[in-house]
Amino acid sequence: MQTFAAIDIGSNSCRLKIGRVVQHQLKILHEDREVTRLGGSVFETGLVSPESMAATLDALKRFYRATQLHGADKVRAVATAAMREARNARAFLAWVRDETGWDVEIISGLEEGRLIHRGIMNNEPGTAGRCLLIDVGGGSCEISLSEHKRIKETVSVPLGAVRLTEEFLHSDPPSKEDIARLKQFIARELGRAERRVKPVKVQIVIATSGTAAALSEASHLVEKQCSDKKENITPTQNVRKLTNKLTKMKNEERMNVQGVGPRRSEIIVAGSHVFAELLEGYALPGFRYSPMGLRDGILAQMLAEQDPRASAHQQFERDRWESVLETCHRYGIDPRQAEPVRQHAAQLFRDLDPVHKLPSEYLTWLETAAMLRDIGKFMNYQGYHRHAQYIIANSEIFGFTPTQRVITSAIARYLGKSRPEPTGRTMRQVPPEDHEHVRRAVVLLRLAVALNQDRASDVLRVKVRVYPKQVLLEIMPGRTGAELELWSLRKESAYFHEVFRRDLFVTLV
Template identity: 30%
Template sequence: MRIAVIDIGTNSIHMLMAEIHPNFTFEVIGREKEMTRLGDGTMAKRYLSKAVMERGLATIRKFYFLAQSKGIQKIVAVATSAVREASNGGDFIRKIKKETKIRVRVITGEEEGRLIYLGVKHSLELPEGNTFIIDIGGGSVEILVVNPQRILFLKSLKLGAARLNQLFLQKDGEKDLRRLEKHVAAQLKNILPQIKALGFGHAIGTSGTLNNLAAMAFYAKNKGQEYSPRDGSLEYGDMKDLYQRLAHSSAEERAAMKGLDPLRNDLIVGGAAVTLAFMKGLGIKELRLCDKAIREGMVYDYIARHRFRLKSEETIPDVRLRNVLRLAAKCNYEKGHAEHTAKLALQVFDRTQKLHRLAGVDRELLEYASLLHDIGYHISFSKHHKHAYYLIKNAGLNGFSDEEIDVLALVARYHRRGLPRSGHPEYAALPRRTRRRVSWLAGILRIADALDRSHFAVVDSVEVRVKKKRATFLLSAHNDAEYELWDAKQKCDLFEKLSGRETLFCLKEKAGAPAVKAPSAPLDREVEDKTG
């Protein structure tokens, strides 16, 4: 399966495209990034301007069409700080949905942190013990203390690089810089003791801001060498020196510093101030850089949430069967009984074709109804056939027409207890031809379900011999099947009425044994087309 994840951030919009493999690993097949600066003016005004929105929409439209050209089957999108805090963020989300059909999830800072953890955890081998993680975005900073098993501490702070730039650094003055430093210190005052109390042996940094800082520090020390983000790190002494250079630099001087992305020129000072404050306050001597974070975390999160779906798409190419099995699994169905009932039902369907004269699509619907007939147990044993009807009707099964869903739901509903009749509104509302289909399929399912009454697949197979006045079911069984015979006698009533034939059941291995005759019953006028 091919998936694209879109991260609508305060500074940039990123898209990662990946191929998910059957073993639940994935391979990145493409990355895209546009620095849309959605946070420009937004952090202070809490409002996305028309120009900002159009920049974002243009990028998302571009990403959408690119994803389609790459054969992407699923797009997952999240929006973070800029959209989350804007009073008209909902309007932006609505425009995206209208123009691209992409449903964007606006996530909290804490959810950002969780996804960052997933991305880091699966990209680096976290050492035993605690690790500190920091991600500096445009609007917020996510800080975590984690171990390989779980998150121990997670906090999202409104200290993103774009936010600090808008609030404090519009004039490039010394006083503004001191105000920024005091603001950061105040935000960290109550946080640092909590982190220190947990303790950590290693520190990891993610995000474009930190990778830029690491690259700038590297080039300041290593002339003529190339920086590799994969092996990047940032030492406290280098960070301290770099901050001093940045704090007293003009935009022109920063532009000449190797390693700085030109589009981050005005944002890097605020990011550097936050980085130095954390490294100094927590005594971090070295920050290891990781170039995997929230987007990779989004892919891992999707895989974790959709393991059954991904597995079924690989092994079950038929979308209708796949969705039926997905619903069945969601309702904790008894797989063995459901599959054996479906097997017996299809055998009966095939061997009684000259009676019912139904089409191939009806055979398919019988199989699906057999797989779902007991899912009502998920709600309650009592009236579980009616609960099955409700679940099927309201499951939103993709790949089926409304009429086919009606047939599935009603066949499951009539697999036990009362027979179809005009007093049932859902049945009566169907066209005459469809009522006939429901009745025949339910009649077959009632017998198939009875022939696995013990749920031990005692009856291996069924043959049916149809004569003018009699239908004889010849059963192959590998164990005592008296319980199944008893229940089949009770539940063949609908089949007998529809076929207009006496119904008998006989065990093949008990040659010469008398056939078990179904109890006679008067013909129900509400059941149509008795002879098929």
């Protein structure tokens, strides 16, 4: 049974969750959390302070010991808003790598929202309808609209509780002027968010993170009878009354409020104002708190990637492929024209498996590169392979980590005269252990492209025969023949031999 660990290095706290796969589902073995306030100095100076670094690293070392104790087979650590903005993020993450061996991913706000959505949808009941998800973290706020457990839209805005506290609240209790500026900033950012996420006919609002937990637990302070105990809903009017009450308190008073505590008390005013303004501005009745979040989404994705029989696998694959198709549309690619190349690339991947010996996940990277190979023409036809590499590596493609996007972009890059060289600009971004894999995948995609020379509908059929020292491609001509494809494939024979050390022969049958 495999064991996975998910680590969320947030702007306010670090969190760990470890789960073991039991009958294609995750059984949680261990959880841990430490408030490190990593974003406190970042949002003020643009740098992670030495004190925050040390506190975060101490927590991560404890997490590391827990992963060793529970025998985690795979660990995925992600960092969010603070690391997205810190100028010394790379130095800090290099320090983390030296101490733990983990390569921490800095994920975008949109990827953060997608993973939170996946964590909630996999674990929370009553989410089959139209749902609005709200996560107010330390550095950012992710707002997502979900329908039938599929994400429709997500947006990330700079409304984290730590960030807002550092930028706007300079006295204790905060002054009326500070609160007025805070509310004005929140309203502006929520107005921008509403242009993308329109909460029309929302059936349920689910909120995650520490601020939501505190507000949900502390709502007993204001009109208990307003709370819907059956659905565990915290009404908007309670949130507003509680927000006003907390705003007038000093920190010493806030830290004694049940559900708030000594560390949350420092940032609860800013976080509660975000919730109050959002719920009122969007005319929402209230929210239901969920303890699920980013870590659960990471674990769900790890399970989906590793276990094809898990219930999350098919949904994850659908979401990821829909994101690829959405990227096609965004950059003017007709998926119907790219589809034959994808089909041939997938066939060659399967039929030439004894030759290329690529890891199974490379089928996804290859198919994605086949669909997006012409994306660079959106910028400029000249040098479009270079433009394609840049767009793929830097675009938001849900379900792809930054490393996976880099690998996919490298496969799409080398379809012209250039070849993948270890010292080249593109290949320097690819992990060294994947260099040979990329070279082999590039050859497969070049063959798939050669099989489709401006064919609108007359797709060729190909049969692959593998011999100890050679590979034979038997092409069945379409209505318009296959001379151009035959010529294009034979041009690839020299590079095929260079990479695979086998002769490539192409014949018409």
